[in-house]
Amino acid sequence: MNDNLLVKYLLGEATEAESETVQQWIQSEEANNRYYDQFKQVWEASRELAVRSTVDEHAAWKRFQYRIENGGKVKQAPGRQRFSWIKIAASLLLVVSISAVLYFAATRQPANKTIIAQSGQYVLIDTLPDGSQVTLNRNSSIRYQNKFTDTIRSVALKGEAFFNVTPDKKQPFVVSVNNTTIRVVGTSFNIRSENENTAIVVETGEVQVIAGGTITVLKGGEKLLLKAGNKVADKEVVSDQLYNYYRTHEFACDETPLWKLVDVLNEAYDAQIAIGKKELRNLPITTTFNNESLDKILEIIHLTFDITVNRKNGQIILQ
Amino acid sequence: MSCYIKKLNLDAAISIANPYTIKGMELEKDSTLSLLPQRDKAAFEEIFKSHFKRLHSYAFTILKDEAEAEEIVQQVFFKLWERTQTHSFSGSLNAYLYRAVHNESLNFLKHQQVRTNHQLHVAYSMKQHTDDSDKKVAAAELEKQIHSALNELPEQCRTIFQLSRFDELKYLEIADKLGLSVKTVEHQMGKALKLMRIKLVHFLKLLLLFFHI
Numbered sequence: 001m002n003d004n005l006l007v008k009y010l011l012g013e014a015t016e017a018e019s020e021t022v023q024q025w026i027q028s029e030e031a032n033n034r035y036y037d038q039f040k041q042v043w044e045a046s047r048e049l050a051v052r053s054t055v056d057e058h059a060a061w062k063r064f065q066y067r068i069e070n071g072g073k074v075k076q077a078p079g080r081q082r083f084s085w086i087k088i089a090a091s092l093l094l095v096v097s098i099s100a101v102l103y104f105a106a107t108r109q110p111a112n113k114t115i116i117a118q119s120g121q122y123v124l125i126d127t128l129p130d131g132s133q134v135t136l137n138r139n140s141s142i143r144y145q146n147k148f149t150d151t152i153r154s155v156a157l158k159g160e161a162f163f164n165v166t167p168d169k170k171q172p173f174v175v176s177v178n179n180t181t182i183r184v185v186g187t188s189f190n191i192r193s194e195n196e197n198t199a200i201v202v203e204t205g206e207v208q209v210i211a212g213g214t215i216t217v218l219k220g221g222e223k224l225l226l227k228a229g230n231k232v233a234d235k236e237v238v239s240d241q242l243y244n245y246y247r248t249h250e251f252a253c254d255e256t257p258l259w260k261l262v263d264v265l266n267e268a269y270d271a272q273i274a275i276g277k278k279e280l281r282n283l284p285i286t287t288t289f290n291n292e293s294l295d296k297i298l299e300i301i302h303l304t305f306d307i308t309v310n311r312k313n314g315q316i317i318l319q
Numbered sequence: 320m321s322c323y324i325k326k327l328n329l330d331a332a333i334s335i336a337n338p339y340t341i342k343g344m345e346l347e348k349d350s351t352l353s354l355l356p357q358r359d360k361a362a363f364e365e366i367f368k369s370h371f372k373r374l375h376s377y378a379f380t381i382l383k384d385e386a387e388a389e390e391i392v393q394q395v396f397f398k399l400w401e402r403t404q405t406h407s408f409s410g411s412l413n414a415y416l417y418r419a420v421h422n423e424s425l426n427f428l429k430h431q432q433v434r435t436n437h438q439l440h441v442a443y444s445m446k447q448h449t450d451d452s453d454k455k456v457a458a459a460e461l462e463k464q465i466h467s468a469l470n471e472l473p474e475q476c477r478t479i480f481q482l483s484r485f486d487e488l489k490y491l492e493i494a495d496k497l498g499l500s501v502k503t504v505e506h507q508m509g510k511a512l513k514l515m516r517i518k519l520v521h522f523l524k525l526l527l528l529f530f531h532i
Binding site for chain 1: 367396511520
């Protein structure tokens with residue numbers, strides 16, 4: 001078989017009679033078929049090499065005119081790089097300038113950068129720019145500027161945190177949480193916000209809570225509850241140190257009702273403990289569980305109060 | 320003088336619309352270089368613009384670099400411009416331009432061999448990195464082999480292949496364009512694929528082994 005005819009057939013240039021001849025030849029033997037296939041492969045694969053010029057012919061003509069006018073001298077073609085010492089020097093200068101800018105940018109303290117400290121599954125302890133220490137309970141976060149340059153030290157809180165604030169009378173420490181502002185000078189306190197409720201417990205010093213158009217002053221051992229809509233409840237005296245469990249690793253109960261302990265245990269251990277009998281809810285507990293496992297705590301509850309602990313499908317029911 | 324050029328374009332347009340009704344003779348006569356206007360810039364502009372993209376694509380398929388390809392085409396036109404002043408030519412304008420672009424491109428490659436090899440290597444190996452499946456690596460390798468086989472074809476073969484494969488012209492259209500007989504085009508296309516098949520047959524068999532086992 002003539003190669004020219006094969007190619008003619010492949011390209012659709014063959015006459016009907018020629019096509020018939022070629023088809024017969026291809027089908028007559030497997031070797032012929034393979035031979036034709038190789039032509040086909042080359043032809044089809046070569047299509048991949050096709051390039052369409054994307055250069056505009058009018059722009060190219062303008063460059064050509066420049067060439068004519070300058071007796072064949074070339075104007076810089078687009079995208080074409082030629083070496084010249086000026087260019088190398090310019091590049092070096094550029095590199096040096098960029099490096100210098102980057103160096104100064106890196107060594108200078110960036111102004112007002114927002115920092116977000118976020119705890120996930122674990123309690124997180126963070127030190128603020130002024131040295132104040134924040135202990136974030138699980139799934140909580142605080143946001144603050146990397147430098148306290150303002151007239152106040154401002155921190156925004158989500159979730160629960162215990163603050164131990166470095167004293168500085170000139171620059172009060174202010175926490176925003178749930179539309180509430182807590183203003184202190186130097187003190188330690190706990191803030192817990194859940195849904196739209198906020199609980200503030202002061203450990204030492206004095207705290208001003210600004211909410212719902214009133215200012216409430218809290219002293220050590222006092223507690224304030226803010227309900228949704230910033231309704232300020234009456235001050236309470238802190239009855240136990242249970243709120244502090246995530247920081248102290250202690251469940252300190254002091255005449256604490258069982259339901260309250262159960263709530264904290266559920267939160268601390270991601271457990272699903274329920275009280276099966278209504279009369280058990282307010283059973284007062286006075287004890288401290290120190291770094292104990294949930295099983296151990298439940299065991300102690302069981303032994304102390306003669307309460308049965310039933311486990312069902314991951315749920316724990318106290319009866 | 321520019322009326323000749325106008326007629327050339329008109330004929331070219333007709334030949335694409337209905338290639339089988341145009342007599343090759345008349346076209347061939349009109350597209351001869353001897354009729355190129357001497358330093359008629361407007362006429363030259365028309366020639367330049369109507370041929371630029373195809374010639375640029377041609378150089379581009381050889382060089383695989385857009386900027387270098389344009390430089391080649393610009394040089395070819397510049398030489399043509401210079402010569403229209405002092406020489407008279409005979410033969411097909413298209414054939415001259417394609418031949419010049421082909422030869423200048425290969426010449427350029429020869430002088431830039433090290434660099435271009437490197438460039439091609441980079442271009443193809445980048446392709447291989449982005450397409451990591453075996454099949455795509457093989458396809459990229461085949462493309463590379465075809466590219467080098469193409470660049471080794473004799474000029475007329477290569478030009479005709481260019482017009483047939485990449486510009487998708489019919490044998491008759493190619494014949495008209497280059498002032499050749501259809502029989503010559505047929506023969507040159509057969510030769511082009513025959514030479515490429517010989518160059519690639521070993522690799523094609525390897526590919527077959529690669530994919531069918």
